[in-house]
Every structure is written in structure tokens, then in C-alpha cells.
Amino acid sequence: MLVIIFLVGENGKVYEGRGWNRQAAHSPGWNDDAFGICIMGDFRTASPNEKALNAVQDYYIITHRQSQRPGYTECPGNGTMDVVNKWPRYCSFQNPGTPLDANETLLSLANNFCGKEVPSPSSASTYFITPVILFFLLLIYAL
Template sequence: MVVPLLENRNTPHHTNMFYVQVTFICVLLVPCVLGDPTIVSRSEWGARSPRSRSYRRLPVSEVIIHHSDTPSCYTSSSCKARVRSIQNHHMNTNRWSDIGYNFLVGEDGRVYEGRGWNKVGAHARGYNSRSVGICMIGDFMSSIPNGAALNAVRGLLAMGLSQGKLTSYYRLRGHSDVGATSCPGSTLYYILSSLKLLSA
């Protein structure tokens, strides 16, 4: 399998080459098991009620991948707690109306509902109304998410396509493609195209 790589012009060449080599090895070792992901609803993870909601038409043509830049979580209870913490930060510190992401994915292999498919997120300025923001919980500057998390994202993207939430020609991007940020982390960035390749 040949996995097309995305170019990150903000990363020095020698670091690029290191991550390219690591990426090919890791992606080939991660099995692709597609199917409907387990989606944990807002009520199940204990979400606060949003202060307001803004709806948008579906399907959307952009998916933007983030990382939370926090410790990873590997169990249902720890991931629920991490998602609640992210929501509190977004609402209390950033003063947003709700958690910013449309979905979050833990290394427990579950997808956590944020704002969902049909509500405008707050994750990428200038792109929120036409994109779905998916946050992978963890810090992926020097490591990739585990197989359970990667398969959960692939399953979510496949679900979005099959249910008409995403256009058939949707673009998959990292946050750093649309803003001045290191998110979603250098190593995760380099496998983004493999996520779309295996899900579309």
C-alpha cells in the first residue's frame, strides 16, 4: 500500500524525513477495520448544556483533524473525564458556547459526540461553518494514535459518507493547513491522507 503524504512546509526537512519513515512503518502495521464506530452521546459523557447553537446544512465538504494536546485516554471513564475537561476549558476559559469540536476520539476506540454533524463548531476560524472538526485526544507531536483510535476515525468518516453528512469529494485537512498552529501534531499530520484513503 502506498500512502500519499501531506507536505508541512513549517517543519525542517530533516524532521520531515524522520516522520515520513516512521509514518510508513506505523501505518502499515495498523490494521484497518471499518464499521460503524461506537459513538458516546453527550448525555453519556456528561456534557453541559450549550449556551447557544448554530445549525448548518449538510453535507459539508471539509473535515479538519485536531489533537487535544493533552494526555491520552485509554478507558471509557478516563476519556469521558477528558472530554468534560475540554468542554469546561472551552466554555469557561475561551468563553465559547459549547465544546468546540464536532467529535472527539479517544484511544479507547470510541467517538465522543461534541456538537455533532449538523451544528457549527468552534475549532478552525474561517472554516467552522463548512467543516467537521474531529479532535483526537492526546499529544501527537512525536507519536501516532493507536489502532483503535485510527479505526474509530475511519469508521466515523465512512459513516459520514454513507449517511450523506459529508460530500463524496470532501477534503481532509489538519488544523495547521488552515491556521498558524502545530495542531494536530507532526506525526499525526503525516498519516491524515491514509485515513481518507482507507475510509472513502
Template structure:
């Protein structure tokens, strides 16, 4: 009986913890923001990805209220589908400075946010231009909650890494997500400093393979350094 009670208690705590993390998000699904139908859908090959890639929309139209954020998401989808000829809006999720998370392609579908990374990373775009200023606290809190939610629901590995769009591409390719965003997320615990170096890949290598190796070593070295600093002296 004790074993059954313990198992039930553990299951209950897991469910509650998962729900509380995701319930912190003010979520706007595709129907609510008036999304056009995707031209085509492709499922992600894996159900648990190792990376989040952070973007900004790179225009001056930041949004702070529901009406303007909805309009901006609609405009981004239109530009991606009809200007860039993509199947759908390029990001998995978008975040406004009203603190709301807008469903793009969602957790289950491949997106088009970072060349070479679309099978292995969730792309999250903060709406606006953050080359100088950082996103406001509402947007950053929503981003933190979304990152945690993806892990709790099993869409993202527990030992995940956060990087930015500019890191996934060769130096000079893009400023995205802007220095204002990078200044913030680079201080977060799961941020990895990997940078696509433009060096030609060897046979069977991918940028994801290089990034995972780099990030694992970076975090391992960081853990060892922390353990050394925390070790008692005699």
C-alpha cells in the same frame, strides 16, 4: 413480487451495512461523560458536509482508560467554555487512546474547531499531544470507524475529504494535529493536501470553495494517473 423482494433486500443490506459500521464504535454520549449544558446551540446549515478536519488536544495528558479520558473531555469543555468563552466544547467528537468516541457537539450542531470551516466540516479531536508520536491503534481504528459512520448515515458526503487543522489555517498558525497524526492520516485514501495559503480571497471566495476545487482536481488527477498506470500496454 421479484421487484418488491429486490427492493426489500437492497434496503436490508443498506441498513445492516450502516448499522455494522456505526456499531463498531464504542460511543460515549454527553450524559455519560458528564457534559455541562451548552450556553447556546446552532444547527448546521447543511445535512451533508464535505470535510472532516482532524485535531489533537495539544497537551501532554494523553488518556488510555475510561476514567482519565472522561476527565480530559470534561477539562477540555471547561477550558473552551470558561477560558475561551465558547458556547460549548469546540469539537463535534473527541477520541481517546482507550478507543472510545466522545460526543462533543455531535452530528447536528455547528462547532468551533476551525475558523472559517465550522459550517462545512466536522471537527474530530484525538486527545493528547501527537507532535512526535502517532495516536495508538485503538484511537486510529475509532477514527476510521467514525469517519465511515458519518458517511453511512448521510452526515458526510460520499466524496468527502480529510484534512487537518493546520491545513485549514495559514502556514505557521498551528501545529495541530501534530506531525504524528499527519503522518498517519496523510496516507489515508480520502486525504487531501490542500493548504490555506494566506493569499487574500477574491470577492465571493471562501476557503471552503478553494479547498473543494483543489481537492476535486487532486483526486481527479490521481484517478487519471492510476488509470494510466493500470492501462494495458500493447
């Protein structure tokens, strides 16, 4: 399955990243199963502005830091983590960094975890979108 990367500007607009017909390369172990969102900027100490944050907060949110083994990356930066971890759709899943069992994927582990931790969506539009998208990674990287 080809998965797309979306880029979000601090103007609140969402842009196509790598393209619809290209293999994603946003997070090792997730590139076949999860969409990626990158808010463009350096958010190691400050958080993205409200327009950018509003563009991405309606989905299960797992950051790049959580998707990888502990200590692999600082992305998306503490400034962003301080904001994102307060969102209602934020999921505290952390890749354990251990080998997976047969027929197990990081996405299946995360979906099971987040399905128990994150409340069901309340709006009809989010309810429709979430099963189709399944999972979003919030990837915020210093450009």
C-alpha cells in the same frame, strides 16, 4: 448552519463534543461548513493508536494545520501528520492565507482541490456518507 465537533478516544469510541445545537469553534474560517474531529491526546511526536485512527480515516482529511494560514499552528503534530498524510482520503490542500474572492469559501476551495486529488470512494457506505458530510477536519490538539 450549526456544525458539531466529535471527540475520538484512543479506545476507538466517538463522543459528542460541543453538542448538536451549538456553533462549532474548531477552526476559524471552517466553523460554519465543516465537521471537526479531535483525537484526544498529545501527538506532537507520537501518533494516535490504531483504534483512534481507524475511527476517522474514511472521510476527506484535512488537518487543523492545513486549514489555517501557513505557520498558524503545529496541530495535529508531526507524529500524527506522518501517519495521516499516507491515508488514501488525505488531501494535501493548504489554506493559502490570502483573501478570498467574492462568494468563495475555504471549504469550496478545499472541496475543489480534494475532489481532483483524492480518488472517489470505492465502498457504497463511504460513497453515501461523503456527500452528506462533505468534509471532515481532523483536529488533533494537545489537551
